[in-house]
Amino acid sequence: MKKSVNFQISSVHLLSHLGQTIVAVLGVTFGVSMYIFMNSFVNGVNKVQDDMAFSSMAHLRIFNENTTQTYDPLQILNKNDNTVFHIQNSKKIQYSEGIRNADEITTFLYTQPEITAIASQLNYNVFFRNGSKKINGMLSGIEVENENKLFDIGAKVKEGKWTDLNFQKSGIILGIALAGDLGVKLYDNVNILTADGSSKNLIVVGILETSVKQVDKTKAWVNIQTARQIYAKNQNFASDIVINIKDLEATDVFRRKIAPTLPYQIETWQSANEQLVAMTQIRNILAIAVSLTILFVAGFGIYNIMNMTINEKIKEIAILKAQGFSGYDITIIFLSQAAIIGLIGSAVGVVFGYFISLLVNNIPFEIAGLSTLPIYYKTPDFVLAVIFGICTTLLAGFLPARKASKIDPVIIIRG
Amino acid sequence: MKNTALKIRHLIKYFHDPSTFQVLKGVSFDVNKGEFLSIVGKSGSGKSTLLYVLSTMDTDYEGTLEINDQLLTGKSQNQLAAFRNEHIGFVFQFHYLLPEFTSLQNVMLPALKLGRLSVDEIENNAYNTLRMLDIEDQAIKKASKLSGGQQQRVAIARALINNPSVIMGDEPTGNLDSKNTGAVIDIFRELAQNHKQTIICVTHDNDFASRTDRTIEMHDGRILNSLL
Numbered sequence: 001m002k003k004s005v006n007f008q009i010s011s012v013h014l015l016s017h018l019g020q021t022i023v024a025v026l027g028v029t030f031g032v033s034m035y036i037f038m039n040s041f042v043n044g045v046n047k048v049q050d051d052m053a054f055s056s057m058a059h060l061r062i063f064n065e066n067t068t069q070t071y072d073p074l075q076i077l078n079k080n081d082n083t084v085f086h087i088q089n090s091k092k093i094q095y096s097e098g099i100r101n102a103d104e105i106t107t108f109l110y111t112q113p114e115i116t117a118i119a120s121q122l123n124y125n126v127f128f129r130n131g132s133k134k135i136n137g138m139l140s141g142i143e144v145e146n147e148n149k150l151f152d153i154g155a156k157v158k159e160g161k162w163t164d165l166n167f168q169k170s171g172i173i174l175g176i177a178l179a180g181d182l183g184v185k186l187y188d189n190v191n192i193l194t195a196d197g198s199s200k201n202l203i204v205v206g207i208l209e210t211s212v213k214q215v216d217k218t219k220a221w222v223n224i225q226t227a228r229q230i231y232a233k234n235q236n237f238a239s240d241i242v243i244n245i246k247d248l249e250a251t252d253v254f255r256r257k258i259a260p261t262l263p264y265q266i267e268t269w270q271s272a273n274e275q276l277v278a279m280t281q282i283r284n285i286l287a288i289a290v291s292l293t294i295l296f297v298a299g300f301g302i303y304n305i306m307n308m309t310i311n312e313k314i315k316e317i318a319i320l321k322a323q324g325f326s327g328y329d330i331t332i333i334f335l336s337q338a339a340i341i342g343l344i345g346s347a348v349g350v351v352f353g354y355f356i357s358l359l360v361n362n363i364p365f366e367i368a369g370l371s372t373l374p375i376y377y378k379t380p381d382f383v384l385a386v387i388f389g390i391c392t393t394l395l396a397g398f399l400p401a402r403k404a405s406k407i408d409p410v411i412i413i414r415g
Numbered sequence: 416m417k418n419t420a421l422k423i424r425h426l427i428k429y430f431h432d433p434s435t436f437q438v439l440k441g442v443s444f445d446v447n448k449g450e451f452l453s454i455v456g457k458s459g460s461g462k463s464t465l466l467y468v469l470s471t472m473d474t475d476y477e478g479t480l481e482i483n484d485q486l487l488t489g490k491s492q493n494q495l496a497a498f499r500n501e502h503i504g505f506v507f508q509f510h511y512l513l514p515e516f517t518s519l520q521n522v523m524l525p526a527l528k529l530g531r532l533s534v535d536e537i538e539n540n541a542y543n544t545l546r547m548l549d550i551e552d553q554a555i556k557k558a559s560k561l562s563g564g565q566q567q568r569v570a571i572a573r574a575l576i577n578n579p580s581v582i583m584g585d586e587p588t589g590n591l592d593s594k595n596t597g598a599v600i601d602i603f604r605e606l607a608q609n610h611k612q613t614i615i616c617v618t619h620d621n622d623f624a625s626r627t628d629r630t631i632e633m634h635d636g637r638i639l640n641s642l643l
Contacts, residue, residue, distance in 0.1 A: 005527040008520075009513075016515040319511045322472060323525045323573070324500020326493040410473045413507060413585075414463060 006329055009320075010336045013309065021341065024305050027298035028345025029352055032389040035291035036353030039381040041360065042287040044374030046280050050248075052369070053269070053276055055151055056215055058119075058242030059251050061267045062105065064098055098122075099264060102238035108261065114245040114254050119146035120238035122227040128220065129191040130182040137178060137218035139192060141227020150244050153208070159186045160206030165223045171205035175216040179207050192230070200230050211369040292388070299392035302341060306334065306400035317404050318412035327405035334404050338397020339390070346389035350382055419484070420581055420613040421446040426468060426478035438464045439476070440636035448580070449611040451603055453624040456633030463585060465633065466617045470503060470583055471495045483580055500529050504574030508586035511570065514559035518545065518569045521558050526576045537576075544572040548602065564595035571602060582606065584616035588623060600626050
């Protein structure tokens with residue numbers, strides 16, 4: 001009963017200054033919709049970046065690093081005396097290279113529940129040759145199905161078929177720019193020459209286009225069996241094992257979990273691409289900063305309007321108090337006005353923000369495989385926008401409302 | 416049954432701004448139930464200050480205030496607000512209605528705040544009160560659209576809605592012509608006689624004072640004489 005009187009008064013206040021109310025509501029609407037738009041836009045950009053990056057990059061990579069041996073027995077044995085020694089042209093010996101027991105490791109990895117896909121790779125630098133043309137590049141021996149599971153690479157093959165690598169062991173798929181540079185077409189021959197001096201003729205069974213120029217220009221794919229044969233490696237050999245897991249943000253947790261069991265290095269995509277992570281975070285911060293600034297300005301507008309209203313109604317407040325309305329009632333009357341402005345503003349802002357985003361999502365933007373500006377909606381952004389919108393208005397309304405509740409009716413009525 | 420509606424003892428009050436100045440210098444009197452009392456005095460004599468102490472809105476005083484045998488000195492602002500709502504009605508010199516509300520809503524608000532009756536009952540009571548004051552036809556007009564006399568009647572209706580035991584007026588006719596002044600005095604007399612409501616009005620209108628049951632004259636913060 002008592003509450004409904006206060007709300008009745010606050011709704012009369014809101015309705016009798018409809019123009020002012022609408023301005024206040026629009027302030028919140030603008031802030032909330034900008035928050036949603038900015039965050040959806042940044043999410044879209046982040047997603048495009050991630051999609052691009054993860055088209056050629058796995059969440060984790062296991063490899064045997066080609067470290068230079070630092071073991072020097074002379075240094076160790078004569079550490080404490082003053083012996084002077086001099087060795088020239090010392091030769092380094094690499095004890096192990098690559099992953100010799102790839103099957104064992106993938107079997108172990110498949111028992112981990114976080115895993116979504118695993119693929120073994122055998123990557124080497126080679127020369128691609130066609131007649132007098134000789135181009136330095138990377139030959140990647142891959143497991144045909146698994147590689148496709150990780151990177152959806154089959155969809156990027158422009159000519160030929162990805163799965164042909166399965167059937168044609170002497171088949172090779174070239175990056176589109178590499179094929180152009182070599183001057184080869186589908187079903188032409190191309191010769192490869194390894195650093196060890198072995199060479200092999202392969203048939204082009206596909207031409208592939210990623211949107212990453214560097215990859216298109218230098219990379220080619222063969223069946224991992226063929227690669228092992230070229231390098232004279234056993235059936236379990238791989239240079240890299242790449243893994244995708246369910247949560248791409250949880251790579252570090254997973255790395256720490258499996259690291260003790262594996263005698264190899266494990267690299268997460270974050271540590272390999274710190275610039276990606278940094279850019280993503282900077283964009284997120286930027287979006288939040290801009291949208292919160294807008295909300296803050298809107299809050300300031302509401303604060304001003306409420307303050308004006310209260311100065312205007314100072315006599316009415318005094319009268320209400322004389323008639324027995326307590327300071328608490330007065331606070332409720334004005335705070336509920338702020339709450340209503342916040343609620344309506346936020347609700348309209350959510351709808352408005354969604355439509356602005358939708359509109360922007362239709363603006364043509366034809367660069368790097370995009371057709372329109374990217375937008376990606378996330379539920380938490382909408383929830384946070386509403387929470388921020390309501391909190392800002394409540395805060396902006398609270399200070400004037402408290403001021404109103406402290407008005408001394410005697411001073412106002414006596415003049 | 417005791418017949419005292421309001422009792423004050425040794426009221427002392429200072430103003431501190433701009434310099435410390437004693438406004439009330441030990442005022443004591445009783446007001447009976449159903450009495451129509453006027454307080455007169457020159458400006459600066461402390462009569463309005465006294466009224467605002469009686470109204471419970473001003474709590475910065477020494478001495479004691481009792482209304483209906485209830486000691487009000489020392490109670491919290493919120494307790495006093497609730498007490499005012501139930502037991503005291505106000506009529507001010509400048510009607511002070513809420514301009515955005517209709518006459519009816521203005522009258523209903525204190526009763527809605529008290530929350531003792533249903534909205535329908537309150538609306539019915541408000542109509543009856545407006546009818547008694549002969550302005551029922553203005554009920555659904557915005558308060559800001561009424562004439563001065565009409566507004567003052569609505570303000571009186573608002574003061575009456577919770578059937579308070581004490582009605583206080585600060586120059587309630589100060590803004591009205593003689594015809595409307597007469598009407599207001601008649602209403603007050605009728606409330607005091609027939610409804611046993613206590614009326615305390617501050618005025619500087621001697622005609623008004625002469626038509627009340629008792630007049631207290633203030634001078635320099637003291638009661639000069641008390642005429643019956």
